[in-house]
Amino acid sequence: MKKIWIAITIMAAAVIAALGIYLAADHFNDKKQAEQQADEDKLIMFDFDSSNVKKVEITNKSGTYTAEFDEEKGWQLTDNSDNINLNDTLIAAIASQMSELKADKILDSKDKSKYGFDDPIKVTVYDGSTPRTVLIGNETPTAEHYYAMKENDDNIYLISFANGSVLSADKDSLKNKYIYTYSTFDVDHFAVWKGKESDENILFSMNKDSSGAWSMDKPYKDDSVYNTQITDFLNTTCHDEILSFVQEDCKESDYPKYGFDDPTRVFEISAGDKTTKIIFGKDTPDGTAFYGLFPLTGQVVTFEAKTVTVFNYSTLNMVNTAIFAADLSDVASAEITMPDDNAKLELNTSSGNRAVNGKEISSDAGKDADIQKAFEAFYDSFNNAYFTVKEDKDAKPGKDAYITVKYVLRSNLVHNIEYIPDDSNDSFFAVIDDEYSGYKVPAETVENIISKYKELDSKLS
DSSP states (O other), X not given: OXXXXXXXXXXXXXXXXXXXXXXXXXXHHHHHHHHHHHHHHHHBOOOOOGGGEEEEXXXXXXXXXXXXXXXXXXXXXXXXXXXXXXXXXXXXXXXXXXXXXXXSEEOSOOOGGGGTOSSOEEEEEEETTEEEEEEEEEEOTTSSEEEXXXXXXXXXXXXXXXXXXXXXOOTGGGBOOBSOOSOGGGOOEEEEESSSXXXXXXXXXXXXXXXXXXXXXXXXXBSOBOHHHHHHHHHHHTTOXXXXXXXXSOOGGGHHHHTTXXXXXXXEEEETTEEEEEEEEEEOTTSSEEEEEETTTTEEEEEETTOOGGGGOOHXXXXXXXXXXXXXXXXXXXXXXOSSOEEEEESSOTTSOEEETTEEEOOOTTSSHHHHHHHHHHHXXXXXXXXXXXXXXXXXXXXXXXXXXXXXXXXXXXXXXEEEEOTTSSEEEEEETTEEEEEEEEHHHHHHHHHHHHHHHHHHX
């Protein structure tokens, strides 16, 4: 019995000892974790709700810039005497990053001059009415961090390079890098010139009316435009980015330096009372970019070579280049007058067949298959003809038509297309319902109509 009590006593002592060790270890771990948490907390520079930020102030070598948030207009510079097109994305990013700014390390050194704090960039965001200020010094030699300080705090912090790159906002970083910033839905005019801004150089001038319908105003008036192309053009140009900022307040005397006296393109775009114009000049010396000028502000920039949308569009991209196109189901008959032949097409005879010069082609898919195929190729030759050669809009075709296509629609409307040779006979004016279109087609287009008819006629013989 005595031995049992001795054993129980020893076991109890062991349990008590183990419990003591556990409690001591647990206390030690809690203390260690508390110390680690305290060290982590020291690295937190700011912690607040970024949605409360409605004002941001930035002081850099160029001056002090204040941006305030407007519920309708978004971020706006309160004093924009430099005509800066504000990079509102940067301002929003500054507010966001400041609200949860945490350093990776606190330096032991207190020598501010070594780290770029003699002339730092100063960023203040207002958390409601409470200012939160950070000073951004140099980047570290390894470009992994930036040196930063809080106002009224002697500590020198190492913040991530990503955070530092956003917060070290110089004047150029405040400028928006997109060539225009208004919504493409609001755009109501745009124009491109190939060369200087003159009527003889204009590729297209497009305008949207109050109903939202687009039309071409120059080089000639045309309501038949490619809305898809217009949408693509706007959706692409709004994402064209500036590569770098070169010079402010550029004078005309400086134009030859950048090629603005003899531009490659001029682009203008408007949305209501807002207008942006860009003159594109010559290549940079290394050939990797080319110069651009915003003449309203005098800002010279560069664009990466071969990336700007306006160089990829011509007049023909903006207009409906089909001379005239009618679905077979909408046409009652068509008469094509050629130099040596005439073709009278009936699209639905009394027996339900098609006919060429009175000779019917069976509508049965198993019969006259080759003839049906040749018939459709002939129809496509004139119904799917396109403008390809630009002509002076003031030209006055004076010769007789080489080929005439007369459509009689089931609605009883009649349309006449005439192809009139120019003086060289290498191309033909396209005249639609007695009105010159402003364009010509190549000789191959009209010759194709003749050759496709000959193929059809040979199968009908």
